[in-house]
Amino acid sequence: MNAPRILVFAGSLRTGSYNLALAKAAAQQLEALNAQVTLLDLADYPLPIYDGNLEQASGVPAAARTLHTTIAAHQGVFIASPEYNASVTPLLLNTIAWISRVNENGGKLAVFGQPVFALGSASPGYYGGYRGLLALRHLLTLTLHSQVLPQMVTLSQAHLAFNEQGQLKDEAAQNMLQEMAKQLVKAAHTVK
Template sequence: MSHYKLLLISGSLRAEATNTKLLREAARVFGTAEVELADLNLPLYDGDLEERSGIPEQVQLLAEQIVAADAILIATPEYNKAPSGVLKNALDWVSRTKAAPWTDKPVAVMSAAAGRGGGAQAEVILRSMMQPFMARVVPGPAINIATSYEQFDDKGHLVSERYAQTLTDLMSALRKEIGR
């Protein structure tokens, strides 16, 4: 298969989020693929809401997008040394769906943050959050974009050759994982 379907999941809802920019750049570097950006603007997980109304339509759509994708790219900001609540909420909701959509799904994780750590701690926590879902999380290389607001040009491309090479290597590893 040479044409893949990628689902991009950004842990930030901001329109100009550097994590969304990072995902778009990763998809460009990945190469030929159908690309879809997930919408994580979901209600807060609430067991009473689930019991009363079932899985919300937008959560079911996200689960279906995960199932339909050949691979998932997830980028998280780092808020207080952890992934965003938006991302955690989405993972919690999707875990409640019937399809177990993450099972055996190739996943690449990355982070972009304003601080000098580039979201490295959030990425480590995200990796552990993915463990119960039995996804095939690519082990690396890790891409943690520090001072992320300075790292993209006006076309959304990474300005640092080091980051660009690491992203290329991660996308190569993801392609191999898809083919596994």
């Protein structure tokens, strides 16, 4: 069986981001299951705030078109994103908005229907970003027709969660991440 291609990224640009730490920990788990992982940083794909006038004048920025092509080349996607005010971060929402305007490979939005998605969130608070993941799940499934795994990874008290090597200290949290990785690899095998 070929190694499934899995894209991993975080919905935060913050230096020391707990969600980037979670994304990296997920990438390690996925690689341990023989997945072919691409870990990308949205800082390398800067995008202006979506504006219909800008799109009309200059089209979709190259960074969004590259992200669209990158998603299309993967069978699974893991997003680790903080919740901001119990919802999706502006960074992630804006990135998804621009990608959804790329009219290639089956038309707008089609790319979100191809890979299987899995979601995670880390927060210093007690909810672990769970409410933001519900908003992200809603966005992906309802409007973008994505398949999103039921298993979600939420990490509360994230400022205490990682050791100096970037590994999760808590065994229950490690198990939750490992289970998500297993399910994502399994589901990604069913995607062309």
